[in-house]
Amino acid sequence: RRSVTPISRSVPNGRDEGGDAGRVRVAVRLRPRNVEEIQSDADYADCVELEPELKRLKIRKNNWSSESYKFDEVFTETASQRRVYEVVAKPVVESVLSGYNGTVMAYGQTGTGKTYTVGRLGKEDASERGIMVRALEDIIAGTSTSSSDCVEVSYVQLYMESVQDLLAPETTNIPIVEDPKTGEVSLPGAAIIKIRDIDHFSNLLRTGEANRHAANTKLNTESSRSHAILMVYVRRIKGASDEAISGEDAIESGDAVPTVRKSKLLIVDLAGSERVNKSGSEGHSLEEAKFINLSLTSLGKCINALAENSPHIPVRDSKLTRLLRDSFGGSARTSLIVTIGPSACHHAETTSTIMFGQRAMRIVNMLKLKEE
Numbered sequence: 413r414r415s416v417t418p419i420s421r422s423v424p425n426g427r428d429e430g431g432d433a434g435r436v437r438v439a440v441r442l443r444p445r446n447v448e449e450i451q452s453d454a455d456y457a458d459c460v461e462l463e464p465e466l467k468r469l470k471i472r473k474n475n476w477s478s479e480s481y482k483f484d485e486v487f488t489e490t491a492s493q494r495r496v497y498e499v500v501a502k503p504v505v506e507s508v509l510s511g512y513n514g515t516v517m518a519y520g521q522t523g524t525g526k527t528y529t530v531g532r533l534g535k536e537d538a539s540e541r542g543i544m545v546r547a548l549e550d551i552i553a554g555t556s557t558s559s560s561d562c563v564e565v566s567y568v569q570l571y572m573e574s575v576q577d578l579l580a581p582e583t584t585n586i587p588i589v590e591d592p593k594t595g596e597v598s599l600p601g602a603a604i605i606k607i608r609d610i611d612h613f614s615n616l617l618r619t620g621e622a623n624r625h626a627a628n629t630k631l632n633t634e635s636s637r638s639h640a641i642l643m644v645y646v647r648r649i650k651g652a653s654d655e656a657i658s659g660e661d662a663i664e665s666g667d668a669v670p671t672v673r674k675s676k677l678l679i680v681d682l683a684g685s686e687r688v689n690k691s692g693s694e695g696h697s698l699e700e701a702k703f704i705n706l707s708l709t710s711l712g713k714c715i716n717a718l719a720e721n722s723p724h725i726p727v728r729d730s731k732l733t734r735l736l737r738d739s740f741g742g743s744a745r746t747s748l749i750v751t752i753g754p755s756a757c758h759h760a761e762t763t764s765t766i767m768f769g770q771r772a773m774r775i776v777n778m779l780k781l782k783e784e
């Protein structure tokens with residue numbers, strides 16, 4: 413029996429071999445007006461104007477002037493969940509199936525559609541399925557069920573710099589472990605569940621959401637203060653010819669040297685971005701608010717540092733950036749979807765969300781994640 417040589421293509425500092433993965437792809441999605449906004453008064457006047465054919469968005473400053481921003485894609489309020497998945501997440505999923513790590517993140521103010529975009533189960537209306545379910549469908553379809561290919565998931569939330577298992581809610585304070593040789597990041601304390609089929613995954617996701625809700629009720633907090641992180645581990649056995657073959661068969665017959673390709677997809681529903689700026693208004697001191705936001709602030713700092721090609725990327729400053737370390741930068745492919753609402757009364761938040769997305773547009777993933 414020949415041994416299987418693990419080949420991890422997820423080298424954080426490696427060159428991008430995955431095609432056009434060079435830059436972080438950033439899309440904006442506008443939420444449809446809600447009932448309150450439809451029955452609008454002057455306060456709810458829209459402050460954004462989309463030009464999807466130009467992939468451009470304008471934010472109105474006042475009656476006379478507006479600022480224009482270009483993105484990789486701009487989704488109007490009528491964009492379907494399917495289209496959003498295909499543009500934002502599918503290229504990342506495909507590169508994960510080819511053996512590269514990848515990340516899809518949703519960033520935006522609470523109530524602008526992050527969870528709708530990412531976590532929607534679509535049980536009643538299948539067209540509403542969000543990125544997590546669609547990604548798993550494609551990953552399950554892209555891996556061979558008859559071979560030793562394997563799809564596993566962990567689902568955790570990060571709240572106040574503590575990682576909690578959403579699939580085994582009694583497990584809290586899970587440490588983040590980095591392999592000093594490969595740089596691989598893992599959460600060995602979190603449940604890792606082997607996925608049988610998409611119904612199995614949907615049920616896990618539903619359990620995870622219920623646990624998230626219960627945990628946050630117990631902590632007397634809101635989901636919007638925590639980051640939900642789905643980690644999908646994909647292991648594929650491939651023959652030397654790069655044709656998908658059964659790993660066991662290849663080992664038995666000995667006519668091809670099978671390789672193991674391991675990759676990881678992170679799908680992240682980030683905490684509400686307004687937390688970065690808000691504090692005392694909700695009974696939190698500035699310090700407490702900063703602590704809640706440490707991960708989000710630190711992600712912003714890493715994004716700024718990467719965008720500016722800074723020699724030091726402060727990935728160690730927070731749990732979120734430590735978790736993302738091998739899935740963001742290097743050979744990994746990353747997509748960010750920033751969600752916004754239409755209303756002028758959130759002008760400041762919308763502008764700050766858009767600026768975050770603009771900075772992320774400047775990140776080239778081939779840059780090394782450098783640490784001091």
Ligand code: ADP
Pocket residue numbers: 442443444489520521522523524525526527528529636751
């Ligand atoms: P967030 O996760 O950013 O706090 P949610 O995903 O919970 O926001 O969205 C807030 C509300 O708006 C929910 O009721 C959601 O169903 C609705 N919503 C958000 N985006 C859309 C969309 N693109 N189409 C229809 N409804 C949406």
